[in-house]
Structures are given as C-alpha cells and as structure tokens.
Amino acid sequence: MPALTKTNSGLQREVIVDALDKKDVFVQAATGFGKSLCFQLPAVIDHGITIVICPLLSLMTDQVSALRAADIAAGMINGNTPYEEKTRLLRDLATGHPHTRLLYVTPEQCVSEHFRKHLRVVYEQKELARIAVDEAHCISEWGHDFRRSFKDLRWLRENFPEVPIICLTATATAQVREDIISILGLVEANMKVYTMTTDRKNLHYEVRFKSDEESHYPSSSPTLPLQNLSMLCPLLFRLRRVPADRNLVDFLGWLRSVHKRRAENVERRRELERNGERIDNVSGIIYTIFRSDCEDIAAKLRSDGIGARPYHAGLHKDEKEETLQRWVNNEKGYDVIVATTAFGMGIDKEDVRFVVHWQLPKSFEGYYQEAGRAGRDGKASICIMYYSREDRDRAYNRLSKDQLDRNNFTARVKSLQAVVDYCENTESCRHGLICKYFGEEDVPECDYACDWHKDSKALKKAKMNGLASEEWVSTQRDLGAYNTGYDGYDST
C-alpha cells in the first residue's frame, strides 16, 4: 500500500468522521489521494449497506476484489455480472437486512425499477446506511465524462431523504461542483464540501513539441521546403497520416537514458539487485487515441527490446485482464502499456514511473486523470505530452463529430481548448496551470518539477523549432488535411 502524506491521511480522517456523522459530503481531491477509503471505511464501521454508484466497470471490479481479499462482504451489479451472482445479491437485498456491506452498481442499474424496488425494502428496514457516488463529475453535463443516467440519481434523495450521500471526484470545476450538489439534492445545512488541491508535487510535467513534417526528416537535414512543396501539391498531402516515428525515436532515446542511469548508478543497481528488480523494469503507460496505434507502437517498442503491450477496448476481455495483471506484477515483457483511454480512471499501480501522451488528449480533465496514474507511491515520476498543432486540429475535428448534448459539447470544446493552451504556454509553471484550471487561487510551489521551471528558455526554443507555423496549419486545415481518423478510437 502506498504511503500517503500526513496531510492526506489527516484530511481523509476528517472526511470519514463527517461521513460517519451522517453528513452529506462532497470530496474533490487529487488523483491518488485515497478517496475510496472515505466511503469504504464508514461502510465497514456503520450498520447497514452502502450503495456505491460507479460508472467504470474496471474500477468497481478492482475495488470489489480488494475488499473481498480483505474479507469484506462486497459485490457488484453491472452489465457483466453473471445471472447467478446478480440473483444472489438481489435476494440479499430483498431480505431487508443484507449481509453485503458495499454494493457497487452502475448508474444505469440504479435507475432500473427492479433494482429500486429492492432498495426500498432495505430502506424501509433502516438498513440503507449511505450512498456513495464515485467519479461524481459524470453527473454534470459540464463534466468531461457526462453519463446521462447519472442525472436520474436525484431519485435517491427524493425517495430516501435521510440517507447521507457522499460524492467524490478528482476533476470538478466550480460549475461541475455546483451541478453535482444541485442534481443530487445535497442539503446545504447538513453538508461538508472538501475541495483539496489537485496538485501532485511528485509529478514532473513536460510538453514535447512536434509537427507532421519533421517526422520525415532527421533534425540534422537541411530544412527542405516540404511545406512549400505541399502547397504546390496539396492533394498528395491530404492523404498522409501522421507517422508516429518521431515520437518513437524521441521516446526510445529518453527511456534508454533512464535505463542507462539506473545501470550506471552503482548504489541504485545494487539496490535493484537486492530487491530482485530488473534494470529495465521502468513501469509506464503510453496513451494514444487509436486502437491501431496501440498495437503498432507496442510492436515497434517490442522490436526495440522494450517490454510493451497494447490495451484497448477492442481486445478480448481475457487478454486485457492478463495484460493488466502481468503489468501490475512487473513481469518481464510487460513494462509499458500502450493504451487508449479504455485504460484510465481507477488504475492504481503504485510504481508507475511515467505516463506519456502520444497525442493531445481530448479533455483537460482526461489529461489530469491519465497523468495521475503516475507516481501513486509518492516518488518522482514524469508525465510527457507530445503536442502538435496538426493533432490539435484533428482533435477538434473528432470532437465536432461526437454526438453530444449541447452543454456537454460546449464544455468539451472549452476543456480541449484548455489542453491546447496548456501545451502552447511557455510562460508559466505547469503545476500552476493545472491548479488554475480547477479553480485554485494559490499557485503551488514547484521544485523544478516542470519543463518551464527547469529551463524556460529551452522550452521556448523547443516550441519555436518543434511546431508547425499557424499559417501552414491553417492552409492545410482549409484543404481538409486533418479531417481523417474518426474510427478506431475508444470514446470512453
């Protein structure tokens, strides 16, 4: 179990005491803060059952397994639950005095009349202890992962008025927070709101700049006027897909330098040997948009001797489970996961040393969540984002094709714009930019843990040399060069 800082565990204790005091509680805290314990511990202490509403199957599966391993009666009902297990859990509820202490359900399940009927029985017997809403930002249309059935959760407050509700999220802007509180009907007089810093001091944030064109030329080549050439022959260039090779060369160079540092530091090497750890077991995640890229990048890394595996929604369940398990166990050949967003919230491996975004993520919150998989043991870890203006335009194009509610569309455009601004910014600390996005007024201290603090001049230079000019991108955009690539990406 990773060591939490004293500040974290102190605040955790406050939240738990308020929950036990039957208050409605809203918790916004950084990734890796330990939000789950805030409802799990009260559930074990209190009499009755806690219903946990959770939008992510992988998250509930992990939590239920961990609770069961600790001998706590936990269960889950979702689209994948076998019929016998679902019947067993519903029968348990139907007794009115359930043996189950924590029951995880999807929001979709929670709106079904059949399930509600069972909840009423438990409530009438005064055995419904608490309702926990995890990843609560999904309630709000202004949230990045809005789920329609979350909106109906108001029913819980209307029908079980005195049952306390605790909701938790790592990523809520002020608007999302207000929405959650109002939709769930939390009672101001009996409510505690915790908004803690989103800052993760042990994460080093860095943006690396790229453009489509450079990927064809080694940096030492004279700048052949490829941009001019394509102006003359635009159709040729419209068909071109961005090769990932430039990222690959850069990333491989970086990873090898990390391996080398581990090998050359005698003390560190001895320590690794003593613990039976491999020099090249630097655990990490690469996030990419397309399923095909997951396969492709993982294969290329493997051919370069890196233990990399793909993970995306198109893979068979067994294959995904095996990959995850072997990666968690730090097995040889499973050091790096190349994933779509299918591998996101809820991944809780403590020694992830790097998270790389191969392209621009689709929202600021998504970026923060995914980067937040790194360094959950509190040790220094790095989050690298590869950014190009061409990818930016592709991201806007994909977004415009998504079927979204009006408010959600506006929110998503704003959020994507925030990621773009973050990448283009060479004037501020990255930690400060993240905190500002989530509405924090105080700029956190940054101990050279971002590219700007490390060397702001080098950052500006890298941007100038790395990005395509706005003029060039705008010409290509008008020619439709960034309109491709809507298939094969995982939307959740």
Ligand SMILES: Nc1ncnc2c1ncn2[C@@H]1O[C@H](COP(=O)(O)OP(=O)(O)OP(=O)(O)O)[C@@H](O)[C@H]1O
């Ligand atoms: N008081 C504690 N002492 C030690 N470890 C803890 C404590 N509370 C939680 N943890 C551990 O910290 C890790 C992170 O907890 P958890 O998954 O609940 O974080 P989270 O806040 O939900 O993060 P995220 O939003 O990124 O999913 C888990 O491995 C958990 O077991």
